Amino acid sequence: MYIELLKLASPETVVVVTALVVLALGLANERTAGLCSGVAAAGLLFAVAAVLMLPQQATLFHGMLVITPLTSLFKIICLVLAFFTVILARADLSSRNRGEYLALVLLATIGLMLLVGSEELLMIFIGLELTGLSLYVMAGFDKTDVRSAEAGLKYFLFGSTASAFTLFGISFIYGMTGTTALAAIGQKLTTAPVQPLLFVGIVMTLIGFAFKIAAAPFHLWAPDTYQGAPVPSAAFIASGSKVASFVVLGKIVLVGFGPAQGSAAWHAMVAGWAPVLAALAALSILIGNLVALAQTNVRRLLAYSAVAHAGYTLLGLVAGGREGFSATLFYTTVYAFTLVGAFGVVALVRRETGGDDLKNFSGLSSRSPLLAGCMSIFMLSLAGLPPLAGFFGKFYLFSAALRAVDNNGLLWLVAIALFGSLISLYYYLMVLKVIFVDEKSSSTTQPLNPSTSADFLQEISLTVLAAVVLFLGVMPGTLVARIIAAVQ
Amino acid sequence: MIAWTIYVTFAGAILLLFLPRTSARWIALATTVAGFAISLLALSRMPIVDLATFKTIVRIPWVPMLGMEYHLAVDGISLTLALVTGLTAVSAVLFSWDVDHRQNEFFFWLLLVVGGSYGVFFSADLFLLFVFYELVIVPKYFLIAIWGSTNKEYGAMKLTLYSFFGGALVFIGIIAAYAATGSLNLYDLAQFQFSTQLQSWAFPVLFLGFAVLAGIWPLHTWAPTGHVAAPTAGSMLLAGIVMKLGAYGALRVAMNIFPQGFHMWSRYIAVFAVIGILYAAAVALRQRDLKFVIGYSSVSHMGFVLLGLATANALGVSGAVLQMFSHGVIGALLFAIAGTIYRRTHTRDLDTLSTMGLSRALPFAAFAFVIASAASMGIPGFSGFAAEITILIGTWKSYPMAVWITGAGMVLVAAFTLRALKKSFFDTAVSTNGGTTSVSSNASANALPPITIAEKWGAGLLMFATLAIGLYPRLLLDRIMPAVEAMRFLKQ
Secondary structure (H helix, E strand, C coil): CHHHHHHHCHHHHHHHHHHHHHHHHHHHCHHHHHHHHHHHHHHHHHHHHHHHCCCCCEEECCCCEEECHHHHHHHHHHHHHHHHHHHHHHHHCCCCCHHHHHHHHHHHHHHHHHHHCCCEHHHHHHHHHHHHHHHHHHHCCCCCCHHHHHHHHHHHHHHHHHHHHHHHHHHHHHHHHCCCEHHHHHHHHHHCCCCHHHHHHHHHHHHHHHHHCCCCCCCCHHHHHHHHCCHHHHHHHHCHHHHHHHHHHHHHHHHHCHHHCCECCCCCCECCHHHHHHHHHHHHHHHHHHHHCCCCEHHHHHHHHHHHHHHHHHHHHHHCHHHHHHHHHHHHHHHHHHHHHHHHHHHHHHHHHCCCEHHHHCCHHHHCHHHHHHHHHHHHHHHCCCCCHHHHHHHHHHHHHHHHCHHHCCHHHHHHHHHHHHHHHHHHHHHHHHHHCCCCCHHHCCCCCCCCHHHHHHHHHHHHHHHHHHHHHHCCHHHHHHHHHHHC | CCCHHHHHHHHHHHHHHHCCHHHHHHHHHHHHHHHHHHHHHHHHHCCHHHHHCCEEEEEEEEEHHHCEEEEEEECHHHHHHHHHHHHHHHHHHHHCCCCCCCHHHHHHHHHHHHHHHHHHHHECEHHHHHHHHHHCHHHHHHHHHHHCCCCHHHHHHHHHHHHHHHHHHHHHHHHHHHHHHCCCEHHHHHHCCCCHHHHHHHHHHHHHHHHHHHCCCCCCCHHHHHHHHCCHHHHHHHHHHHHHHHHHHHHHHHHHHCHHHHHHHHHHHHHHHHHHHHHHHHHHHCCCEHHHHHHHHHHHHHHHHHHHHHCCCHHHHHHHHHHHHHHHHHHHHHHHHHHHHHHHHCCCEHHHHHCCCHHHHCHHHHHHHHHHHHHHHCCCCCHHHHHHHHHHHHHHHHCHHHHHHHHHHHHHHHHHHHHHHHHHHCCCCCCCCHHHHHHHHHHHHHHCCCCCHHHHHHHHHHHHHHHHHHHCCHHHHHHHHHHHHCCHHHCC
């Protein structure tokens, strides 16, 4: 039994061992920072290999650990995102306490893998907490910066409150159905009539996830955390944590609460989680995009745009069904890669000019055409312009939403989302305008930090990310086919 | 073969990113000439019968799970528009021969606009068409915001947001059709019987989305400001190609897949078109900036295209397609001349220009501007006449009233064109102190650098095209008419 468990949990085991090794290395010697990064990166790659060797299907302990093509695919995606975060951290943080930081990244990754690989509410909660606790510390990791402390504290306070709600909601659901396994909950709900108290439980559970994905009105932590936290932490919070949360949220609502979906169709709303998510989506899209218009700091701008993107991504879940879920998964994956890339550019600009306000980006195209090109790919993908992945993602999401409900019932939500995209184009273009059109400002003529080999590595990884975004835009079929096959 | 217009153009664009700047303009020229040559070759080689239907040339599965295909097709309408794209692109490159600021980037964005436009004209898959359609938006922003003049960032952003707004409406229309049928293939969609209820709302959304880019009144305001802010080549592309993308989409997609919706709404389109023709012409009459005059004249001429589409008969719609070609050429020529004047005098203010006696300083520009104005006014012998008369005959069958009103509009067009022509070139005798002004203007005029060879070639090409089609419109009409007649909305 335990041998079986060890075999099926081998990717998680590899990451745990790597985390311990990195921690030990970091404690042993201050000058092993480079080695720590190397070990962490290698461990993550080993874990990817371990995921690839897992069997196709397996279930342990009534769904506490589940292996399906879907979980394997998203474990790999989380590991790859962690890999890029490690590379980002290599260039961004000073070498003090590097081992601890990387160990935290790896621990958070384990949390993500548990989240993705479980269909049982308690295990999901453990995964949420493990991820959350690691990320709180990562957000507040830069002890020399007050903003970092603010970021960590805000993230922690909001996060712990949201977790409390989720746990409370889970207890309601357990009380009503007598089980915490998602599939069993789904079966109970189909046979028994849905009681009002259960809706309370569902809504409370959703609150915790709305916090994780930074959907309005649970987004208030996002701007300060994205702006204040060390860049790699912010990137990981915005990408890895979000992807895993969407995977789990999708599983919970579609598998667990499937019968209580209700309907968000215009003039034909039926109580359930769909109208709740639809309201969250509409609110996130409007608030995120409108507030992003007023931002002058690129990281804050990305935070509000993240709120808006959480709204778009929710559209697929509101639509429900396999197609909607696939669209959500595709979009959130693409979004995560895009955002890690965007934060990578921000990190380099910050190193070079000492800040990440819009004005720090002025004249970037003449200073570094490569960075400017990558940033334009990321921004235009976020804005949803072809031939980039964000464009296909939006098409997929919106068409799934429109097809899911009869008589174009979700047209109102799609129209709001398109209106939001129109607004968002303005602020993404403002970033690009600063990069390409504005002349070099005098304050930034002298680079603060000369480029190093770490920068070179980071530029390569950014180029890879930009290429991925472009490739998924031109050939979206490669990923969509995998996701559709996995969701079956 | 014609599909190579797309590949060559994008290949040229990518090549530009990696080669040194000295070769940039030559690569751009070679690319655009190749594109134009391919379209010309297709015009001469492809039998007219083959152009009567939208015939598949490439069809490869793209995202099979969702029914998307890489699917290109060609008919007479596509070919006509590909020709004007190639023509405008070549002369736009010739007129930007002296761009000296970040050339590689300039020609990169320019070629993206051109390549995306070819793509739109040949797409037979709605998703593919939309990809190309949206692909054109961002390059326009950079072309204007970096290399433009007068209020360039405002103009660029306004144009981009309007285009994207139109794109969002198109998007809704496309996914509504997609959700109803599960197909994105234009053939299938053109056979499908959509419910009347869906057509009644999806058609106006889709049509309006495209028409924003065609400059439909009252959503035309991006066009004059965008044209004014754009660099010469940018204005030429906007007038010559980009506005056609909208009109083409309205015809190929909106009208073709929602015929019932079209018949419900066609008379309102005609009303908007007539208002657009008159309103833009009247506004043009009062402008002081030469480029604003031409910008509003573009809106007015595109009003004719929309009017032709709204007639819903073969003659009117064919005339609209011919007008797309004709206005592409004439609009590009007018903007090109305005650009050459601006480069030399650094002003586009008509009152200032009128003191300069430019007809003597820049005789070739004056000659070209006269030709362009004559074509723009619809003098017989130029393409503008052939197109507009076809549209008006078509309109007579559907909305006789509109012909009377538009007739008055043509007088306004003549009035503002002649005013601009006189003020910019032939206004030497200034009343207050005629003698001294003419002396000083001669002095300043002599200092103006002469028209370059590249500019002469670019203008010559466009002038030749408008004359050729004006004298022998059947060259295109024979290919357009059967393709239009094959469309579904005529049969219902």
